[in-house]
Amino acid sequence: MDGIRFTLNGREVVYDGSAADRLLDVLRDIYRCTSVKCGCKEGECGACSVLMDGVLYNSCCVAMGAVEGASVVTMEGFRETERFHVLEKAFGEVSAVQCGFCIPGMVLAAEALLSRNPHPTEDDIREGLSGNLCRCTGYNAIVNAVSIAAKEGDGLW
Amino acid sequence: MDRISESVVKKDHLPKVSGRSVYVADYPTEGVLFGKLLHGKVARAKVLDVDVPELPEGYFYVDARDVPGDNNVNIVLDDTPVFCRETVEYIGEPIAMLCGPDEKTVERLRDACVVHYEEQEPVLDIRTADHVFFDYHFGHGDVDKAFAEADKVYDEEFETGYQEQAYLEPQGMMAVPEEGGRMFVHGSAQCAYYVHGAVMRVLGCGPAGVHILQDVTGGGFGGKEAFPSILGCQVAVAAHKCGKPVRCVFDRREDMEYTSKRHPSLCRYRVAVKDGRVTAMDIDVKFNAGAYSTLSAVVLQRGIIASPGIYNVPNLRVHGSAVKTNTSPCGAYRGFGAPQTFFAVEMMMDHIARDLGVDSLPFKEAHLVKQGDATSTCGKYHFPVPIPAMIAEVDAECDYRAKRERYARPQTGRYRRGIGMSMYFHGAGFTGSGERDLIKAVAKLRKYADGTVEILASNGEIGQGVRTTFPKIVANELNLPLEKVYYDHPDTARVPDSGPTVASRSLMVVGELLRRAAIKLREQWIDGVEQEVEERFREPDFMIPFYIDKFQGDAYPTYAWAVNAIEVEVDTYTGITKILGAYGSFDVGTPIDYNVVLGQMEGGFLQGIGYASIEKMDYDAKGRIRNNSFSDYLIPTTKDVPNLKCMLHVEKYPDGPYGAKGAGELPLVGAPGAYVEAMEQALGGVRLHHAPFTAEDTLAVIAKEGL
Numbered sequence: 040m041d042g043i044r045f046t047l048n049g050r051e052v053v054y055d056g057s058a059a060d061r062l063l064d065v066l067r068d069i070y071r072c073t074s075v076k077c078g079c080k081e082g083e084c085g086a087c088s089v090l091m092d093g094v095l096y097n098s099c100c101v102a103m104g105a106v107e108g109a110s111v112v113t114m115e116g117f118r119e120t121e122r123f124h125v126l127e128k129a130f131g132e133v134s135a136v137q138c139g140f141c142i143p144g145m146v147l148a149a150e151a152l153l154s155r156n157p158h159p160t161e162d163d164i165r166e167g168l169s170g171n172l173c174r175c176t177g178y179n180a181i182v183n184a185v186s187i188a189a190k191e192g193d194g195l196w
Numbered sequence: 197m198d199r200i201s202e203s204v205v206k207k208d209h210l211p212k213v214s215g216r217s218v219y220v221a222d223y224p225t226e227g228v229l230f231g232k233l234l235h236g237k238v239a240r241a242k243v244l245d246v247d248v249p250e251l252p253e254g255y256f257y258v259d260a261r262d263v264p265g266d267n268n269v270n271i272v273l274d275d276t277p278v279f280c281r282e283t284v285e286y287i288g289e290p291i292a293m294l295c296g297p298d299e300k301t302v303e304r305l306r307d308a309c310v311v312h313y314e315e316q317e318p319v320l321d322i323r324t325a326d327h328v329f330f331d332y333h334f335g336h337g338d339v340d341k342a343f344a345e346a347d348k349v350y351d352e353e354f355e356t357g358y359q360e361q362a363y364l365e366p367q368g369m370m371a372v373p374e375e376g377g378r379m380f381v382h383g384s385a386q387c388a389y390y391v392h393g394a395v396m397r398v399l400g401c402g403p404a405g406v407h408i409l410q411d412v413t414g415g416g417f418g419g420k421e422a423f424p425s426i427l428g429c430q431v432a433v434a435a436h437k438c439g440k441p442v443r444c445v446f447d448r449r450e451d452m453e454y455t456s457k458r459h460p461s462l463c464r465y466r467v468a469v470k471d472g473r474v475t476a477m478d479i480d481v482k483f484n485a486g487a488y489s490t491l492s493a494v495v496l497q498r499g500i501i502a503s504p505g506i507y508n509v510p511n512l513r514v515h516g517s518a519v520k521t522n523t524s525p526c527g528a529y530r531g532f533g534a535p536q537t538f539f540a541v542e543m544m545m546d547h548i549a550r551d552l553g554v555d556s557l558p559f560k561e562a563h564l565v566k567q568g569d570a571t572s573t574c575g576k577y578h579f580p581v582p583i584p585a586m587i588a589e590v591d592a593e594c595d596y597r598a599k600r601e602r603y604a605r606p607q608t609g610r611y612r613r614g615i616g617m618s619m620y621f622h623g624a625g626f627t628g629s630g631e632r633d634l635i636k637a638v639a640k641l642r643k644y645a646d647g648t649v650e651i652l653a654s655n656g657e658i659g660q661g662v663r664t665t666f667p668k669i670v671a672n673e674l675n676l677p678l679e680k681v682y683y684d685h686p687d688t689a690r691v692p693d694s695g696p697t698v699a700s701r702s703l704m705v706v707g708e709l710l711r712r713a714a715i716k717l718r719e720q721w722i723d724g725v726e727q728e729v730e731e732r733f734r735e736p737d738f739m740i741p742f743y744i745d746k747f748q749g750d751a752y753p754t755y756a757w758a759v760n761a762i763e764v765e766v767d768t769y770t771g772i773t774k775i776l777g778a779y780g781s782f783d784v785g786t787p788i789d790y791n792v793v794l795g796q797m798e799g800g801f802l803q804g805i806g807y808a809s810i811e812k813m814d815y816d817a818k819g820r821i822r823n824n825s826f827s828d829y830l831i832p833t834t835k836d837v838p839n840l841k842c843m844l845h846v847e848k849y850p851d852g853p854y855g856a857k858g859a860g861e862l863p864l865v866g867a868p869g870a871y872v873e874a875m876e877q878a879l880g881g882v883r884l885h886h887a888p889f890t891a892e893d894t895l896a897v898i899a900k901e902g903l
Contacts, residue, residue, distance in 0.1 A: 067222075068225065071224075073215070073218070073219075073221075073222035074214070074215020074216070075215075076219070076221075076364070076365070076414075077221065077366075078364045078365070078366070078448065079448040079825065079826050080447060080448065081448070081825060081826070081827065083825065083826035083827055084364060084448075084826055086364055113215075114214060114215035115215065118214045118215065123214075126213075127210070127213050127214065130209070130213050131205040131206070131209045131210070131213070132205070133791060134203060134205075134206055134209075134661075134789070134791035134792055134794075134795055135795075136206065136208075136209050136212045136213050137415075137659030137660070137661070137795060137799065138212075138363065138364065138365065138413065138414045138415040138416075138658060138659030139208070139211075139212030139213070139217055139412065139414065139659070140219065140363075140364040140365040140414030140415060141364045142212055142213055142215075143213075143214075143215040146213060161838070162838075164834075165834040165835050165838055166834075166835065168834045169833045169834045169835045170833075171834075172364065172826065172831060172833065173364070174361075174362050174363055174364055174415050174417070174799070174803070174831060175364075175415055175659045175795070175799045176795055176798060176799045177795075177797075177798030177799040177800075177801060177802035177803075177837075177840055178798075178802070178832075178833075178834045178840075179798045179840055180791070180794075180795055180798070181834075182834065
């Protein structure tokens with residue numbers, strides 16, 4: 040086998056391990072993308088969310104075989120973008136970050152949402168983030184942050 | 197709003213939001229051994245023998261025989277073993293740790309271990325459990341006389357279930373043997389010095405033989421108060437044996453099943469009423485402690501002190517016990533015993549009121565404590581009790597009284613509505629004389645030659661904001677920009693013991709020490725030189741001394757107060773309840789940062805609503821916890837309570853920094869009382885006695901009542 044080719048944060052990589060390995064483990068252990076958090080390893084919490092071709096996935100539920108040819112973006116890549124800057128600022132403004140463990144996944148969920156719906160209502164935001172658990176905030180601040188980012192970053196998405 | 201309350205961007209915001217913060221699982225794996233616990237699989241048994249598979253080179257089996265010091269983890273008592281003794285007392289009890297360089301190999305070796313047990317019948321029912329860890333009695337007045345003279349006597353039982361902290365980052369600790377023989381333990385934890393004391397004892401070394409660093413911690417909520425001491429001891433013993441760094445990070449199922457949770461409770465309230473007023477309460481509180489005593493003594497103390505609620509009860513008798521069962525040891529969880537008893541007393545007051553033909557709100561209002569009144573332990577409410585104003589605030593926000601009256605009328609149709617209210621306090625700081633006699637907090641400020649100031653204290657940032665609020669206090673007193681003051685995660689090798697990150701105490705108690713230290717530094721400030729100042733805890737002089745043997749005196753210097761209202765709509769076809777609104781007024785004194793405090797209130801309130809409604813965890817007839825994943829144990833998502841409104845009411849506390857009181861735990865405490873009262877109303881006025889009250893419970897009532 041030639042190895043699994045994919046793009047990670049804009050860089051072409053070839054993974055030589057098993058096609059059955061978890062994307063989550065590979066991102067953390069091989070590529071040292073430790074912003075991708077392991078909260079449950081069964082697709083329930085969203086802490087390991089990444090973007091694959093712009094779509095939000097729980098990386099714990101993705102086998103490496105499914106990554107062939109895809110473009111994977113983690114916070115390590117996303118934090119270099121202008122969109123991140125707008126989201127980061129909005130999250131900071133309303134103190135939407137407490138323990139921080141869910142946050143990289145949450146911000147990527149916001150990115151996935153705003154990419155398909157740049158002007159979401161509060162209900163849209165709550166729906167878009169509903170696969171990402173946060174135990175600290177009660178979600179109000181996070182929802183507000185995404186709403187602020189959508190306004191401040193008008194035109195970016 | 198005071199200037200100090202104006203929100204800033206939190207100091208740990210950027211590293212966290214950008215994913216750069218290093219949690220314990222994020223340290224590089226090179227040269228670090230994976231540690232995996234071999235958990236007992238039966239609830240109660242003698243461990244006869246363990247068949248350990250042949251271990252490849254570089255792999256280790258670590259158990260009680262490898263503990264160089266004492267095989268007991270220092271918590272309150274010392275009954276929790278690091279690795280099991282001759283018996284296992286609950287499903288999941290650690291028997292050994294397998295360590296080695298390859299994770300999958302370690303797991304395979306662990307799973308190949310065969311444990312031979314001589315099984316015994318486990319004790320699983322707290323009604324019949326006869327091993328009592330802690331047993332307390334207190335009260336005042338003449339309870340028997342009040343019951344003899346009563347017009348009516350009420351006698352009801354209330355139950356609450358487990359609650360899992362469900363911090364998003366699972367438990368994890370790592371131990372690194374350092375040159376010179378010192379052991380470095382770091383990880384996800386609330387209380388670096390608790391881990392320090394525990395590891396010292398287990399390694400049999402002095403204070404300098406070990407140091408503990410709190411890593412960036414992905415949520416605690418009490419769950420990382422005592423448990424990291426246990427896991428920290430296990431990895432320290434393993435690293436000591438292996439001579440290499442050892443890290444153990446739990447997976448979610450392991451964490452949910454085997455780590456400490458909120459104590460399930462069974463409370464019996466007997467209440468005497470004369471001329472429409474409560475004249476006496478005779479309360480029996482029983483907590484399921486699980487297999488070891490861990491923090492149950494102090495959890496129970498807080499629970500029973502709160503058991504008469506915020507009402508004047510002229511004659512009171514309280515009995516509290518924490519009993520042993522062969523289940524995972526319970527421990528600290530935000531609220532710390534009080535959510536259980538506040539639920540019981542709020543429901544009891546509601547039931548009495550309805551029996552007397554009045555609504556629960558005016559009935560409770562008629563019994564409310566006020567400034568100057570005696571507390572349940574014959575201490576005093578030294579400061580104003582702002583509950584009436586807070587009730588008015590909540591009423592104004594959600595039209596409580598009108599809805600309460602409207603929903604009380606007979607309802608028909610598929611959807612039925614209800615609204616309920618709870619009112620309560622949270623005693624700020626350690627219970628009783630703990631701050632003065634046990635913790636004796638010390639905090640320091642170190643000023644460097646360049647004029648930056650470092651805060652030296654042991655309170656851990658767990659999301660609650662102390663890395664921001666502590667520097668805000670110090671910068672304010674020193675008239676420095678916030679960038680010039682910083683607070684890193686504590687390492688016991690370089691910070692004094694300012695006490696644990698628990699009991700809603702960090703900001704109120706340690707924050708005040710830092711404020712005083714900053715004033716001292718300001719007075720001594722010399723440009724261009726390094727300076728250090730220190731402050732020590734002093735008990736406020738107004739306190740009535742507390743005696744734990746009699747449960748008498750001021751259990752807390754002051755109280756944070758709250759009023760919650762929850763409005764529900766029940767779908768009688770499905771049993772599913774929609775929360776139309778959750779409204780809370782919270783008084784935690786001056787917010788040191790408005791956003792930080794609001795975030796605590798919103799997060800805590802939602803956790804409380806989860807506890808009241810969907811967070812159901814139980815064990816089966818063998819003592820095995822059945823709800824061990826986020827599929828089986830549901831916590832609220834973004835969509836569960838979109839209409840969550842928290843308001844801050846400020847009653848300043850003169851001995852807290854700028855008037856701040858304890859905040860973190862308060863918002864969780866009252867949700868079950870408000871929610872279940874709302875459910876009663878939506879379900880046609882039934883009397884309910886337990887929380888969580890789930891969709892299944894709702895369906896059962898609908899079927900029984902023919903709604």
